[in-house]
Amino acid sequence: MATEPIVDNQDFNQRQIKRIFYRRMGIVVWVSFFTAAVQSMLFFAMFDPAYLGQLSSFEFNVSQWQGYAIGFVFFWVFTFSAALFSGVVMALPRTKLAKRTNTN
Amino acid sequence: MSNQETKPVELSLYKAHEKIYPREVKGRFQFKRKLAVLVLLGLFYFLPWITWEGQQAILFDLPHRRFHLFGLTLWPQDFIFLALMLIIAAFALFFFTALAGRLWCGFACPQTVWTEVFIWMEQLTEGNRNKRMKLDKAPWTTEKFLRKFSKQFLWITFALWTGLTFVGFFTPVKELTIQIWQWNLGPWEMFWLFFYSFATYGNAGFLREQVCLYMCPYARFQSAMFDKETLIISYDKQRGEPRMRGKTRREADSPGDCIDCTLCVQVCPTGIDIRDGLQYECIACAACIDACDEVMEKSGMPKGLIKYTTENALEGKPTHILRPRTIIYFIILMTLVASFGVALVSRSSIDMNVIHDRNSFYRIVNANTIENVYTLKVMNKGSSRTQYQVTATGIDGLNIVLGMNETSITADPGQLVTVPIKIQANKKLANKKIHTIKVNVVAKSTNGTNNNDSASEKVKYFGYDK
Numbered sequence: 001m002a003t004e005p006i007v008d009n010q011d012f013n014q015r016q017i018k019r020i021f022y023r024r025m026g027i028v029v030w031v032s033f034f035t036a037a038v039q040s041m042l043f044f045a046m047f048d049p050a051y052l053g054q055l056s057s058f059e060f061n062v063s064q065w066q067g068y069a070i071g072f073v074f075f076w077v078f079t080f081s082a083a084l085f086s087g088v089v090m091a092l093p094r095t096k097l098a099k100r101t102n103t104n
Numbered sequence: 105m106s107n108q109e110t111k112p113v114e115l116s117l118y119k120a121h122e123k124i125y126p127r128e129v130k131g132r133f134q135f136k137r138k139l140a141v142l143v144l145l146g147l148f149y150f151l152p153w154i155t156w157e158g159q160q161a162i163l164f165d166l167p168h169r170r171f172h173l174f175g176l177t178l179w180p181q182d183f184i185f186l187a188l189m190l191i192i193a194a195f196a197l198f199f200f201t202a203l204a205g206r207l208w209c210g211f212a213c214p215q216t217v218w219t220e221v222f223i224w225m226e227q228l229t230e231g232n233r234n235k236r237m238k239l240d241k242a243p244w245t246t247e248k249f250l251r252k253f254s255k256q257f258l259w260i261t262f263a264l265w266t267g268l269t270f271v272g273f274f275t276p277v278k279e280l281t282i283q284i285w286q287w288n289l290g291p292w293e294m295f296w297l298f299f300y301s302f303a304t305y306g307n308a309g310f311l312r313e314q315v316c317l318y319m320c321p322y323a324r325f326q327s328a329m330f331d332k333e334t335l336i337i338s339y340d341k342q343r344g345e346p347r348m349r350g351k352t353r354r355e356a357d358s359p360g361d362c363i364d365c366t367l368c369v370q371v372c373p374t375g376i377d378i379r380d381g382l383q384y385e386c387i388a389c390a391a392c393i394d395a396c397d398e399v400m401e402k403s404g405m406p407k408g409l410i411k412y413t414t415e416n417a418l419e420g421k422p423t424h425i426l427r428p429r430t431i432i433y434f435i436i437l438m439t440l441v442a443s444f445g446v447a448l449v450s451r452s453s454i455d456m457n458v459i460h461d462r463n464s465f466y467r468i469v470n471a472n473t474i475e476n477v478y479t480l481k482v483m484n485k486g487s488s489r490t491q492y493q494v495t496a497t498g499i500d501g502l503n504i505v506l507g508m509n510e511t512s513i514t515a516d517p518g519q520l521v522t523v524p525i526k527i528q529a530n531k532k533l534a535n536k537k538i539h540t541i542k543v544n545v546v547a548k549s550t551n552g553t554n555n556n557d558s559a560s561e562k563v564k565y566f567g568y569d570k
Contacts, residue, residue, distance in 0.1 A: 023318075026318075027318075030319055034321075045180060045183050045186060046180065046183060048169060048180070063167070064166065064167040064168075064169065065166075065167060065292045068166065069292075
């Protein structure tokens with residue numbers, strides 16, 4: 001059972017459309033934040049960021065705290081991109097398939 | 105068949121948020137919830153201040169990559185314990201959810217616990233539900249300002265204290281307090297203190313039930329652990345309906361027990377009507393049970409119109425606590441707990457690793473003796489500087505030459521020492537192609553205390569088979 005695209009078929013006003021956008025953006029930010037936090041916890045439980053910095057192929061000396069922070073931001077950038085991408089492609093284009101209701 | 109009736113509507117998901125003013129309620133479940141708040145928050149605020157053997161009892165020392173837990177020091181090599189603990193926590197959640205529904209949400213979740221405290225502060229400064237609603241609608245007066253100001257003051261102070269305690273789990277809390285007093289906090293402590301304070305303030309003061317409704321993943325999948333025998337909070341429809349009040353009620357022939365006072369709706373922290381049936385918004389805080397019980401008592405009807413029950417019980421079928429779902433969860437949970445306990449008790453404070461030299465099988469030392477060369481890695485997972493003695497067993501008369509003819513290895517806490525070792529054997533005794541020998545590392549007592557920690561590893565020994 002396909003649901004109809006929300007924005008065009010439910011007579012939302014501009015304010016409501018904005019609200020929907022912010023709420024979806026909120027979901028993307030929150031989900032990516034949460035996964036990035038778990039990811040960095042598991043990753044840094046196994047790898048010492050200061051040591052990783054020494055192993056890097058260019059000059060990159062970080063303390064543990066800086067390493068954790070940079071690692072977290074690094075993970076968040078990628079989880080955010082993944083969540084945002086999912087969010088964008090989740091919204092179906094208005095094709096015949098998306099418009100189809102139960103009767104036809 | 106009308107098309108209109110079956111058309112799915114997503115509108116309700118996007119309605120504007122309406123502020124919920126939960127009404128205060130007293131009762132046996134609310135008493136238990138307050139107890140849970142006291143115990144859990146008490147633990148949270150108290151634990152960092154305990155000292156154990158001259159050191160903060162619980163300290164997650166991230167910069168030095170070690171956790172102190174009541175005299176036990178855990179290193180990154182002990183990652184298995186963290187992983188096991190998380191798995192145990194997950195299965196405990198599954199087990200209790202299958203057994204008694206959302207116990208976690210109603211009683212133990214930090215979101216609920218801190219929200220409780222913040223609501224209590226709100227009541228203290230702004231009064232009960234009606235007063236709060238009136239106050240929010242009223243124009244700004246000195247009284248409104250004072251009430252709002254004192255609420256914010258309490259909230260912010262409490263949130264900052266929470267932030268300080270949180271950072272205190274990661275940085276020695278006593279030094280931290282001094283640093284705050286002198287205002288020379290490090291950038292990380294500063295950031296986390298304010299970040300966690302802000303998160304507490306925002307989540308418990310403003311977002312509240314929205315965290316449960318929109319952000320929490322557990323709320324979305326908890327129903328997968330439910331079955332018809334799980335304890336839920338439910339309204340007894342057969343007894344309560346038809347609900348009516350006032351004049352209609354007095355004139356009706358056989359009214360239901362529900363007097364439609366809507367108290368159950370007013371006390372609900374997530375703003376739902378439990379009489380509509382089980383909803384995913386319900387965090388099982390049991391406030392509606394307490395409210396309804398009080399009303400039933402006052403109107404001279406038996407309690408339990410809203411109560412903890414199961415779907416089967418509502419249909420008049422028997423309820424089983426023991427059933428495949430709970431038994432399986434319980435067995436898995438107990439196996440995990442047992443293995444965690446065994447692993448923790450038998451945990452060695454030595455981590456070792458022996459690797460055979462890749463270049464040669466054996467070397468001839470003299471007419472009677474051959475030797476195999478290895479790289480030995482020893483890590484001291486204990487909390488004090490320790491000397492280690494290395495021995496080998498498996499072939500008679502094995503002799504170990506450590507590094508540059510040292511007699512023992514010394515390692516500081518958390519230090520990983522790598523030494524080349526040569527293990528010498530008699531040519532005639534080590535006459536098979538491959539022997540298996542055991543390399544033992546034993547901690548020598550340095551400061552009088554005798555810790556018998558040891559570790560061993562089996563390795564291959566290439567013999568002289570010509």
